Amino acid sequence: MVSPMRQEDAGLVMSRVASVPHEAVQIQPRRHMTYGEKHRRWEECGRVCTICGEPCAPAGPFTIWDHRVPLALGGTNDLSNMEPNHTGECSALKTRRDVRAIAKAKRLIKKSLPDKPPSRLRSKPFSRVLRKKMDGTVVVRRDREV
Numbered sequence: 001m002v003s004p005m006r007q008e009d010a011g012l013v014m015s016r017v018a019s020v021p022h023e024a025v026q027i028q029p030r031r032h033m034t035y036g037e038k039h040r041r042w043e044e045c046g047r048v049c050t051i052c053g054e055p056c057a058p059a060g061p062f063t064i065w066d067h068r069v070p071l072a073l074g075g076t077n078d079l080s081n082m083e084p085n086h087t088g089e090c091s092a093l094k095t096r097r098d099v100r101a102i103a104k105a106k107r108l109i110k111k112s113l114p115d116k117p118p119s120r121l122r123s124k125p126f127s128r129v130l131r132k133k134m135d136g137t138v139v140v141r142r143d144r145e146v
């Protein structure tokens, strides 16, 4: 069964992915796997969970199909990128790993983009050498005169 933690992490991944600039990463939409595809891929993966290496079912409440390379990191929906994992601890471990990798990718992408102009206006300080008199005329401060 999918634990509440997993749902939360998935939401976290999606929110992080959503804020990555579109031109930086093109994310494919998720694709449904048929039972036949799952069974074939499960056989190729040795009928085990690719996280812990213990036997798992090709489908059902204790198996989740994950993208080996997350879609957010340029992975595809190709069957060769799909792998069976146990729900619970195994998939939570993978999600934590993916979230970290996606966050790092986002940092690197952000770093590679041109700097944005400052978000708020900054005032320019008045000269320390000049002084503005009450009538508006600007004079050199007496103590700064050479």
Ligand SMILES: [Zn+2]
Residues within 6 Å of the ligand: 049, 050, 051, 052, 053, 054, 085, 086, 090
């Ligand atoms: Zn496992």
